[in-house]
Amino acid sequence: VSGASxxxxxxxxxxxxxxxxxxxxxxxxLEVLVERPLRVFHVExxxxxxxxxxxxxxxxxxxxxxxxxxxxxxxxxxxxxSDADIGVNAQLSYTVSSSEHFRVEEENSNSRxxxxxxxxxKSLDRETIPVHRLLLTASDGGRPxxxxxxxxxxxxxxxxxxxxxxxxxxxxxxxxEDALEGTLVAQLNASDxxxxxxxxxxxxxxxxxxxxxxxxxxxxxxxxxxxxxxxLDFEAVTLYELHVKAxxxxxxxxxxxxxVVLExxxxxxxxxDVxxxxxxxxxxxxxxxxxxxxxxxxxxxxxxxxxxxxCWVWPSGPFGLEATFxxxxxxxxxxxLDRETIPVHRLLLTASDGGRPxxxxxxxxxxxxxxxxxxxxxxxxxxxxxxxxxxxxxxxxxxxxxATDPDVGSNSELSYxxxxxxxxxxxxxxxxxxxxxxxxxxxxLDFEEVNIFDFRIEVRDQxxxxxxxxxxVVLExxxxxxxxxEVxxxxxxxxxxxxxxxxxxxxxxxxxxxxxxxxxxxxCWVWPSGPFGLEATFxxxxxxxxxxxLDRExxxEYEVEVRAEDGGSPSLRG
Ligand SMILES: *[C@@H]1O[C@H](CO)[C@@H](O)[C@H](O)[C@H]1NC(C)=O
Ligand SMILES: *[C@@H]1O[C@H](CO)[C@@H](O)[C@H](O)[C@H]1NC(C)=O
Ligand SMILES: *[C@@H]1O[C@H](CO)[C@@H](O)[C@H](O)[C@H]1NC(C)=O
Numbered sequence: 119v120s121g122a123s124x125x126x127x128x129x130x131x132x133x134x135x136x137x138x139x140x141x142x143x144x145x146x147x148l149e150v151l152v153e154r155p156l157r158v159f160h161v162e163x164x165x166x167x168x169x170x171x172x173x174x175x176x177x178x179x180x181x182x183x184x185x186x187x188x189x190x191x192x193x194x195x196x197x198x199x200s201d202a203d204i205g206v207n208a209q210l211s212y213t214v215s216s217s218e219h220f221r222v223e224e225e226n227s228n229s230r231x232x233x234x235x236x237x238x239x240k241s242l243d244r245e246t247i248p249v250h251r252l253l254l255t256a257s258d259g260g261r262p263x264x265x266x267x268x269x270x271x272x273x274x275x276x277x278x279x280x281x282x283x284x285x286x287x288x289x290x291x292x293x294x295e296d297a298l299e300g301t302l303v304a305q306l307n308a309s310d311x312x313x314x315x316x317x318x319x320x321x322x323x324x325x326x327x328x329x330x331x332x333x334x335x336x337x338x339x340x341x342x343x344x345x346x347x348x349x350l351d352f353e354a355v356t357l358y359e360l361h362v363k364a365x366x367x368x369x370x371x372x373x374x375x376x377x378v379v380l381e382x383x384x385x386x387x388x389x390x391d392v393x394x395x396x397x398x399x400x401x402x403x404x405x406x407x408x409x410x411x412x413x414x415x416x417x418x419x420x421x422x423x424x425x426x427x428x429c430w431v432w433p434s435g436p437f438g439l440e441a442t443f444x445x446x447x448x449x450x451x452x453x454x455l456d457r458e459t460i461p462v463h464r465l466l467l468t469a470s471d472g473g474r475p476x477x478x479x480x481x482x483x484x485x486x487x488x489x490x491x492x493x494x495x496x497x498x499x500x501x502x503x504x505x506x507x508x509x510x511x512x513x514x515x516x517x518x519x520x521a522t523d524p525d526v527g528s529n530s531e532l533s534y535x536x537x538x539x540x541x542x543x544x545x546x547x548x549x550x551x552x553x554x555x556x557x558x559x560x561x562x563l564d565f566e567e568v569n570i571f572d573f574r575i576e577v578r579d580q581x582x583x584x585x586x587x588x589x590x591v592v593l594e595x596x597x598x599x600x601x602x603x604e605v606x607x608x609x610x611x612x613x614x615x616x617x618x619x620x621x622x623x624x625x626x627x628x629x630x631x632x633x634x635x636x637x638x639x640x641x642c643w644v645w646p647s648g649p650f651g652l653e654a655t656f657x658x659x660x661x662x663x664x665x666x667x668l669d670r671e672x673x674x675e676y677e678v679e680v681r682a683e684d685g686g687s688p689s690l691r692g
Contacts, residue, residue, distance in 0.1 A: 119150065126150070126161070134165045135202040142167070142204050151247050169260025175197035175268035180254075182236070184276045186244040193235040196222070199256035201265045206259035213349040215253040220272070222249040222254065236270070245311040246272040278316040278368025282308040284376035294383045295352040298391060304378050306342035308364035315367040318411075324375070327359040335360060344378060352384040353419040368601050386424035386473025391417050395446075400488035403457040411437060411485060414448040415665075416469045423472035432466045437485070439467075441516040449483070457487040484580065491581025495523040495532050497589035507596045508565035516548055516557040521577040521587055528580035538574035547571060548593070557591060565597040566632040599637040599686025600613075616670040625662040629682050631692075636685035652680065 119126050126148075129561040148161040176197055184194065212234060214222045219240045225233045248270040257265045258337040290303045308316040321342040326332045334348045335358075344360065360378040365371045371390030395413040405411075418425040429447055431439050436453035450467075462622070463485045470478040497519060504517045523530035533552040539545050547561045548571075571593040579585040608626040640658055644650050649666035662680065684690045 123258040124150075126163075134167050134204075135171060137165060140202075140204060162620040165590040166441070167204050169203055169258060169262075169264060171202035171258075172264035173201040173210050173256035173258050173266035173533055175199045175254075175256065175266055177268065179269045179271060182272045183241070183275050184238070184272055184600060185212045185241060185277055186242040187277045187279060188238055188242060188515075190238050190240055190462055191363050192238045193223070196236050196254070196270075198232065198234040199246045199268070201256075201258050201264075201266075203258065203260065209259035211259075212256070213255050214270075215255075217250065217252055219250060220252055222659045234606060235271075235552070242274045244276050244313075249273050251468040254552055259403045268655075273291075276313045276316055276588075278312055278366060278370075278372060280316070281312045281372035282310040282319045282364035282366055282374035283451035284308045284362075284364065284374055285337055287376055289376065289378045290381070291378060291380045292383055293346075294349060294385050295350040296385045296387060297346060298309070299349060301346045303344040303346060303380060306344065306362060306364075306376065308342065308374055308376070310364075310366050310372075310374075310418070312366065312368070319364040319366045320360060321364050324361040325692060326361075328355060329459070329524050331355060331358055337362065342548060342667075351381050352382045352421070353388065355383050359381070371525055380600075384421045384424055384473065384475060386475075388424075389477035390427045390469035390471050390479040391419075392469050392479050393417070394431075394483065397483075399484075400486040401451070401455065402488045402490055403455050403492060404490040405451055405455065407451055407454060409450060409451045410448045412483065413442075414439075414447040414449060414467065416445050416479075417448060418469075418471045418475065418477075420471065424476065427469045428472070429467065432468065435665050439464065455477075455487050456492075457489050457526075458493060460487070462486045485504075489526045489529050491525055491529040491579060491583070491585055493524045493529075494578045494585035495521040495530075495579050495587040497521045497575075497577065497587055500589050502589065502591045503594070504591065505596055506559075506563060507598050507600045508563040509600065510559055512559055512562060514559045516559055516593060517591060518591055519550075519555040519557065519575050521589075521592065523579050523585075525579065525581065531580040533580075534575060534578050536576050537572050537576045540572040541568060544568065544571050544573075548573065550575065565594045565595045565634070568602065569595045569597070571595070597634045597637055597685065599633050599688075599690060601632040601637070601684075602690035603629055603640040603642075603678050603682035603684050605642070605682050605692055612663070614668065616668050618664055618668060620664055620666060622664040624664060627652075627660040627662060627680055629660055629692075630656055630658055631684045633684060633686065636687075639685040640682045641683045641685075642680060645681050648673075648676050648678060650676070650678055 134144045144165040146163040150159040201208060212222045214220060221234045221237050221239055223237050252270040254268050254270050255265050257263045272505040285307045291304050291565050308319060308321055320339045321337050323337050335344055336347045337344050356382040362378060363373045363375050365373040393415045395415050397412045402412055413456055415428050416427050418427050431437055437449055438452040439449055440448045442448050465483040467481045470476050500518055503515050521532055522534060534550050534555045536550050538658055548557050548559045550557050575589050575591055576586050580586050606628045608628050610625045613623055629640050629642050631640045644652055644653055649664060650662055651665040653661045653663050655661050683689050
């Protein structure tokens with residue numbers, strides 16, 4: 119206070135906030151003493167507010183955590199700012215830096231304690247923006263207005279809102295069917311953008327198509343490796359489809375799915391199969407060329423070249439293969455058969471596929487040939503010459519004819535007959551055993567009657583129709599001295615006159631012996647000879663001639679024998 123003028127002056131800066139804090143009005147009560155005369159004045163000095171304090175937040179930065187699944191509209195209480203001023207200078211309004219997810223909201227339940235809320239306007243996604251940074255500004259009502267800020271660091275808390283996801287929806291794999299057990303089929307790779315256990319996953323095979331193959335594959339649940347647990351077989355299954363899922367460890371867990379398509383490649387692991395579908399054996403020997411003997415089915419379970427089969431037969435004749443339609447072959451006759459040369463054919467059928475290396479299947483076929491009556495019986499000799507003495511006894515074996523027939527069975531069952539007799543009258547002389555071909559005498563021979571026989575023999579088999587062969591048996595009869603010479607008087611001139619001259623023919627004789635050769639060669643003489651002698655005139659004829667003069671008075675009558683003896687041994691006489 120100025121002592122002279124009594125002016126009250128401000129000696130140091132007034133600070134309403136320091137003096138009065140939040141209370142209003144801010145009155146400074148002064149007692150002013152005036153001496154001489156002593157008087158006391160009461161002075162009330164009101165300090166009015168000016169906006170000299172900016173709003174202040176408790177901290178420059180505020181960490182907030184929000185679960186990412188908070189629904190839009192959720193409100194989170196914020197600590198507001200304070201302003202040491204009063205009145206409008208302390209009237210705060212809030213704004214937040216522009217954000218599509220957040221706004222601030224003041225709630226004037228009563229004006230004394232306003233609540234400040236952070237309001238979520240849009241769903242959060244930790245995986246897109248894990249942390250939001252906002253600047254919250256508080257402005258007071260002064261003119262000019264003062265502001266204070268706080269940085270809101272909003273961390274979005276993970277929830278299990280992401281399912282694991284495979285890097286491919288379909289994994290295409292090709293493996294040969296001979297892939298070993300344990301072969302890696304596929305390395306799956308799923309990822310989960312959640313964190314912690316929400317992002318940890320377990321791989322599992324859900325289903326396998328075909329279902330029977332569910333034990334064929336194993337999966338490493340942590341690493342997603344699928345391996346073969348069994349052996350593949352292209353011929354059984356060519357394509358597998360595995361539905362695999364990856365599940366995270368959230369509660370509840372989420373899963374992702376993928377498909378593994380395994381194509382099996384054929385390997386030449388099957389040899390061709392030769393199968394006889396029908397077989398007509400035995401084959402008749404007279405079957406015509408082109409006759410189908412067997413129908414074969416040739417198959418190979420492999421595919422493509424591995425299953426393409428080539429077929430042949432060994433030896434190459436007399437049978438051949440003809441392809442009829444896919445995988446079917448006919449074994450046909452290519453050349454005429456001859457059972458007598460080869461009665462049984464052993465064929466080797468070979469089928470080989472086009473794999474590398476190629477596999478081979480074989481089959482042995484035994485084809486027997488059924489006899490046809492295609493061979494006539496044949497005699498060992500065309501002519502059998504036999505000599506027998508005419509004295510041969512009835513029943514004696516003349517000869518045995520023998521024929522052979524290379525056919526079998528009734529086609530070679532032979533029977534013998536005599537078809538022609540020469541001379542024709544000789545039917546009863548011989549007989550033949552139809553089975554054995556033995557020829558026996560059934561009558562007597564007589565050289566003098568027939569000295570040579572000629573028989574025609576037929577042999578016949580029992581085929582249908584039967585075939586026959588022929589031979590000739592010539593039987594020569596040998597003479598035996600069985601006929602005595604015979605002497606006959608052809609003419610006789612008796613009595614003889616006593617004076618007949620020497621040389622007179624008394625009788626003409628005929629001498630014969632039916633035997634031949636020495637047996638028929640006859641010597642003749644007169645006994646006792648007396649005056650007579652024999653003179654051969656011509657063959658077999660003799661004359662009894664007078665050799666001496668007769669004398670009736672001495673001998674009136676002669677009795678003579680003409681004797682004949684043949685040359686047989688022993689000789690016979692007549
Ligand atoms: C907020 O979080 C940051 C990093 O996350 C940390 O350094 C800081 O100390 C935290 N502040 C408070 C007030 O918790
Ligand atoms: C999965 O794929 C990701 C990216 O493609 C790669 O970084 C990771 O190593 C893969 N995991 C496996 C197990 O191969
Ligand atoms: C998926 O992951 C597997 C394993 O890591 C990998 O071999 C394959 O190339 C990946 N596929 C793609 C399309 O990235």
